[in-house]
Ligand SMILES: Cc1ncc(C[n+]2csc(CCOP(=O)(O)OP(=O)(O)O)c2C)c(N)n1
């Protein structure tokens with residue numbers, strides 16, 4: 001039997017509705033306004049329907065599917081709304097894989113539509129067929145392949161619901177070409193019932209009571225705030241609780257901004273490149289209250305030395321995170337906002353921990369983050385501080401992955417929620433720049449700075465086209481150390497300075513590159529030049545690429561070396 | 575320790591792949607999986623026998639399974655009053671004179687001969703895994719040519735003894 005692809009019925013003009021039109025209607029119903037995508041054979045019917053619905057959406061034609069999905073992640077992170085991505089079958093879909101895995105690790109709500117070959121030829125290794133369901137199953141919160149066009153509207157509704165509720169995550173909807181191409185009639189039921197998906201949002205009062213009792217007894221309490229505080233929009237609740245009881249707060253990398261970095265009670269970030277004050281607090285505490293962090297290994301270091309004397313309370317919307325890595329005494333499955341609000345009502349007695357607080361404050365002063373400043377040349381830490389000063393701490397900062405990412409986390413004190421966009425769990429180079437344009441599209445009036453490395457920027461710089469096309473005023477700061485700096489640092493520290501394939505001796509002229517895309521480009525080599533340039537640069541209402549030449553030998557400190565405990569930091573200022 | 579875990583799931587395409595994939599990715603040791611439809615249309619039941627190091631790992635298995643959208647319910651029924659059965663098909667070498675000897679061996683197991691050929695005998699046995707294990711051991715000296723097992727399927731007995739010390743842990747809190 002010869003199987004043929006169903007021929008789309010294009011003869012009827014716009015009189016007949018197709019599956020793709022149903023999809024477009026569903027997207028409108030979900031209040032989607034921005035779509036990141038790239039067309040191709042299997043999504044031609046969808047793009048045709050988008051053409052018919054012109055004006056309903058802003059479709060961003062990224063220049064690579066990976067650019068599209070990272071942009072959608074940036075969009076989702078700062079707006080709190082699901083990022084929407086469309087890609088074609090086969091290579092279009094496989095180009096999304098890194099971004100899907102990234103969003104899964106960092107719990108970002110994405111709804112991703114992939115084209116698929118027509119149902120009749122699925123399984124025959126048809127042109128541009130790939131097993132999208134098989135490939136994306138382990139890296140999605142959920143995925144669907146639409147088998148019947150009547151299921152499409154309900155599936156889209158379910159996908160948005162699943163992506164954006166509970167612990168958010170990416171959902172893939174794979175749509176065979178004949179489903180989107182063929183005409184449909186009538187309206188379809190969109191009511192859904194998901195008995196296997198009922199996220200618990202309200203905490204168990206007994207556990208809250210236990211936590212309140214533990215708090216009353218605690219002499220050395222500390223709060224660890226993770227991205228769950230941001231996802232639950234619970235920053236206000238966190239702040240009023242910890243201010244009321246004077247609880248010190250440290251955050252994870254992804255939790256930056258959930259609590260003001262400049263607040264007196266803030267100990268800064270904890271973990272591999274966290275502050276001495278934060279890591280020491282975790283090591284010595286007798287009560288650790290984790291709110292929405294997943295005890296990732298870059299946070300905990302050697303588990304045996306992580307909060308060894310503490311009663312551990314963990315508030316998380318995902319029950320599977322509780323007790324996964326760290327033994328937990330007070331498990332609380334709940335939405336962070338609900339839990340924090342209710343916790344206040346349960347606390348009858350405040351902890352007495354003045355001594356502890358003083359000790360932590362003392363650590364903050366005695367062992368701050370530090371770096372050496374040369375006379376003229378720029379060091380990256382200083383560069384970030386300058387950006388903080390000029391932007392008044394109000395910018396949205398996106399980063400790529402590497403040393404510059406850690407410096408941005410350390411030196412840009414995030415005082416507000418949802419202004420920090422970084423790839424935490426997967427550590428995806430190439431993330432930072434496209435994420436910035438997604439963030440800028442979500443917040444057109446905000447200052448968005450992409451802090452990227454000279455290495456990672458080159459992984460997705462084709463998206464400069466979008467800055468040009470949309471005149472998005474993103475400021476791209478290349479922290480150019482002429483190296484894959486983080487790799488170089490590890491080779492220096494742990495491989496006796498054998499710099500194997502980590503030095504970037506040959507690089508493009510980033511200024512000319514920017515200009516080739518019709519974007520303003522600048523190269524800055526000296527401190528004074530940066531100080532002079534920065535104010536104008538942030539005044540300028542357009543995209544800029546700045547090649548900031550920084551000293552190569554700078555390393556990220558302090559640090560917990562691999563396998564070491566949170567109490568064994570190196571590079572702490574003495 | 576070996577545990578028997580059951581999961582009721584929506585019978586949708588991709589469910590099996592999602593579940594086996596997650597068990598594999600998290601390095602959970604699976605001894606057997608059996609799947610089949612239930613009395614409710616569109617709902618299937620999976621029975622896993624897992625070998626886990628400790629309670630913490632066990633809790634992770636059940637939580638990770640439970641997290642899947644198409645999974646409706648997960649139960650560790652190891653310590654409950656249950657009926658658990660497995661089916662095995664065993665083909666042993668046997669020429670004429672050994673046949674009656676083998677018959678004598680399998681009879682107490684209430685196994686039956688379901689196929690006979692010139693030099694082999696196929697036996698079907700159902701029961702708990704240890705019973706099947708025992709029969710296989712007894713038949714091994716005769717030379718097992720082929721062996722196929724379904725894996726355990728199980729559910730709880732209609733009546734559970736009134737005992738409070740059943741080790742169970744809740745998935746929520
Ligand atoms: C896609 C990808 N490939 C490789 C790595 C490993 N890696 C982590 S940091 C890093 C160096 C990044 O160099 P650069 O972008 O210049 O940033 P820097 O560390 O110099 O600030 C590399 C190669 C990664 N995280 N992601």
Ligand SMILES: [Mg+2]
Nearest residue numbers: 453454483485
């Ligand atoms: Mg670099």
